[in-house]
Amino acid sequence: MHLRVDDTDGPIHPNSAKSLSLGQARAWQTSSSVNAKEREIRNLKTVFTFEHDGQTYDGQITLVSLAPERRSAEHVYDDFLRSVHFGNN
Numbered sequence: 350m351h352l353r354v355d356d357t358d359g360p361i362h363p364n365s366a367k368s369l370s371l372g373q374a375r376a377w378q379t380s381s382s383v384n385a386k387e388r389e390i391r392n393l394k395t396v397f398t399f400e401h402d403g404q405t406y407d408g409q410i411t412l413v414s415l416a417p418e419r420r421s422a423e424h425v426y427d428d429f430l431r432s433v434h435f436g437n438n
Contacts, residue, residue, distance in 0.1 A: 350408030353398075360396035360407050373436025374399035382416070389416035393426060399435040406435075 362377035369376040376397035383390050393412040398405060410430065414422035 350406055353405040353407050360398050360409070362396055369395065369397075369430070371397050371399075371430065372434030390414070391416055391419050391422075393423060395430060397435075401435070 360377070363379060366377035366379045369378055374397045376395055378393065378395045380391065380393045383392070391412075391414050393414075395410045396407070397409070398407050400406075410426075410433075412422060412426040
């Protein structure tokens with residue numbers, strides 16, 4: 350997470366990103382898969398932005414997992430995201 354110092358420095362997300370809520374933070378999630386050395390690797394990325402006391406904070410939470418462990422890894426990742434709340438929630 351970092352403090353945004355320039356209005357053009359916001360989180361970048363494609364139009365196809367899934368919209369999420371992390372308390373009062375706006376968040377977007379994307380996923381992709383790549384093959385490396387004949388193993389499928391899954392990337393799940395959540396970017397977020399949060400305004401507090403006139404300041405804007407941006408951040409990113411990323412999960413990288415091997416395809417066979419994908420379901421259990423994504424379960425832990427989703428549990429973690431549900432525990433993250435910005436603001437008074």
